[in-house]
Amino acid sequence: MTKHCVAVDIGASSGRLIAGHIENGTLQLQEVHRFENKIVQKGNHFCWEVDTLFAEIKKGIHKCRELGLQPESIGIDTWAVDFVLLDEDGNPLTDAVSYRDPRTDGMMEEVFNIISKERLYLETGIQFQKFNTIYQLYALKQSNPEILEKAKAFLMIPEYFNYLLTGKKANEYTNATSTQLVNAFTKKWDKELLGQLGINPDMFQDIQMPKTILGNLTEELVEEFGFDMKVVLPATHDTGSAVLSVPSLEDTIYISSGTWSLIGVENPFPICVPKALDYNFTNEGGMDYRYRFLKNIMGLWMIQEVRRNYNNQYSFAELVQLAQEAADFRSIVNVDDARFLKPDNMIKAIQNYCRETEQAVPSTVGEVAKCVFDSLVASYEKAIGEIEEIFEKEFKTIHIIGGGCQNELLNQKIADATNKTVYAGPVEATAIGNLVAQLMALGEIDNLNEARELIQQSFEVKTFEKIEACIN
Numbered sequence: 001m002t003k004h005c006v007a008v009d010i011g012a013s014s015g016r017l018i019a020g021h022i023e024n025g026t027l028q029l030q031e032v033h034r035f036e037n038k039i040v041q042k043g044n045h046f047c048w049e050v051d052t053l054f055a056e057i058k059k060g061i062h063k064c065r066e067l068g069l070q071p072e073s074i075g076i077d078t079w080a081v082d083f084v085l086l087d088e089d090g091n092p093l094t095d096a097v098s099y100r101d102p103r104t105d106g107m108m109e110e111v112f113n114i115i116s117k118e119r120l121y122l123e124t125g126i127q128f129q130k131f132n133t134i135y136q137l138y139a140l141k142q143s144n145p146e147i148l149e150k151a152k153a154f155l156m157i158p159e160y161f162n163y164l165l166t167g168k169k170a171n172e173y174t175n176a177t178s179t180q181l182v183n184a185f186t187k188k189w190d191k192e193l194l195g196q197l198g199i200n201p202d203m204f205q206d207i208q209m210p211k212t213i214l215g216n217l218t219e220e221l222v223e224e225f226g227f228d229m230k231v232v233l234p235a236t237h238d239t240g241s242a243v244l245s246v247p248s249l250e251d252t253i254y255i256s257s258g259t260w261s262l263i264g265v266e267n268p269f270p271i272c273v274p275k276a277l278d279y280n281f282t283n284e285g286g287m288d289y290r291y292r293f294l295k296n297i298m299g300l301w302m303i304q305e306v307r308r309n310y311n312n313q314y315s316f317a318e319l320v321q322l323a324q325e326a327a328d329f330r331s332i333v334n335v336d337d338a339r340f341l342k343p344d345n346m347i348k349a350i351q352n353y354c355r356e357t358e359q360a361v362p363s364t365v366g367e368v369a370k371c372v373f374d375s376l377v378a379s380y381e382k383a384i385g386e387i388e389e390i391f392e393k394e395f396k397t398i399h400i401i402g403g404g405c406q407n408e409l410l411n412q413k414i415a416d417a418t419n420k421t422v423y424a425g426p427v428e429a430t431a432i433g434n435l436v437a438q439l440m441a442l443g444e445i446d447n448l449n450e451a452r453e454l455i456q457q458s459f460e461v462k463t464f465e466k467i468e469a470c471i472n
């Protein structure tokens with residue numbers, strides 16, 4: 001009897017529970033529950049509503065039963081870097097502050113006074129994003145040292161949900177690497193670095209690998225749900241799960257396209273050469289100690305915020321259509337400019353940037369949307385050039401996975417700009433990667449190569465080639 005699993009994938013803009021099982025040689029998916037996720041202001045900070053998110057996870061588990069599903073296991077993945085600290089009684093000491101909160105402003109520079117940027121990169125191989133966990137903890141140490149002194153457990157967001165499900169505390173490897181506190185070579189918490197920063201190393205748990213079975217549900221939850229499940233650690237960093245779903249990684253560049261665009265390649269070892277540092281690439285940990293050599297690009301966050309600024313009156317598909325109709329608008333912005341990380345109004349931030357750079361200022365919805373999409377393409381093209389320079393090779397194909405792969409205008413623009421074959425899909429790549437990790441843990445799939453073959457057989461991808469400009 002084939003085993004059913006349920007993946008919980010929570011990205012910065014939405015969460016979903018997707019059940020999966022293998023039937024007739026393919027992975028069959030069933031969406032069980034979908035919900036919104038967003039950052040909210042709590043006191044002086046931008047935070048995630050983790051209690052609401054956990055309630056949505058439980059609602060989804062209840063829906064499994066209503067659908068007649070009794071999953072053997074559940075696995076949770078979310079965005080990276082953010083965390084909750086627990087006291088000695090296992091109670092949260094902090095809100096789940098978001099990586100977009102300004103509390104880390106200036107912290108990176110303060111940390112460089114303790115350990116140089118070069119040395120930090122050589123030891124961790126992680127890109128310099130001002131919101132990395134290392135800078136969040138350093139900020140907390142400056143503002144509320146008493147909280148850090150009381151903290152007995154550091155749990156990243158998926159691990160906090162795992163703790164609520166099982167009562168067990170564990171840090172998982174792929175997400176731990178995003179903190180910039182794991183040594184890229186020992187693959188363990190860098191206790192010397194933590195000591196230098198004055199952060200208590202004892203609150204970190206031993207790092208567990210994806211495919212680990214963490215435990216079972218608490219008795220209270222078995223009673224509530226009416227059934228038990230194993231809680232499995234997938235690659236709990238959502239991008240770590242997404243990359244597992246790239247059907248074929250031979251000579252391809254992937255773009256995990258959601259709130260963020262994560263563009264990179266899979267590599268068997270970390271690359272910490274000076275050029276990788278200069279171009280700010282990261283070496284986040286992957287399943288089976290693979291490396292995700294990639295960089296963050298601001299991503300579809302920008303169109304999400306544009307949509308919100310227009311009071312959500314346009315669907316994403318309508319924004320794409322309107323961008324298509326604004327074909328003659330040409331201005332572009334540097335999407336990785338810090339002003340776009342959390343502006344009060346994204347439209348105004350884009351317009352101001354165009355004004356400051358003496359470009360036409362977008363005024364219509366279509367012009368704003370086109371400016372976002374064209375600007376993302378420009379950033380992807382630059383990153384691809386940097387990857388090919390570092391690897392000293394040309395990559396022939398690009399795999400776009402995640403919700404953003406539904407943006408066919410963007411897919412075509414990427415193919416036109418890079419002259420590479422673009423494969424788009426699967427949309428729910430993260431949940432699929434989460435599910436195959438569980439199926440491997442349960443012995444339904446032997447290894448990652450087999451998992452990727454299963455994914456290739458199970459999901460359609462759309463192909464986009466450069467359209468040669470017609471010469472009249």
Ligand SMILES: Nc1ncnc2c1ncn2[C@@H]1O[C@H](COP(=O)(O)OP(=O)(O)O)[C@@H](O)[C@H]1O
Nearest residue numbers: 011012013014258259300316402403404406407
């Ligand atoms: N029908 C669509 N057409 C074009 N783009 C879409 C469509 N549906 C979703 N998207 C894009 O996908 C993005 C969400 O991707 P997703 O992977 O779900 O994000 P996350 O995991 O970060 O919450 C949206 O911001 C939007 O830009």
Ligand SMILES: C[C@H](O)[C@H](O)[C@@H](O)C(=O)COP(=O)(O)O
Nearest residue numbers: 011012079080238239258259260
């Ligand atoms: C802040 C991190 O860089 C971010 O979590 C990124 O790594 C990521 O995985 C984002 O996933 P989304 O699904 O929210 O785009």
Ligand SMILES: [Mg+2]
Nearest residue numbers: 011238258430
């Ligand atoms: Mg996502």
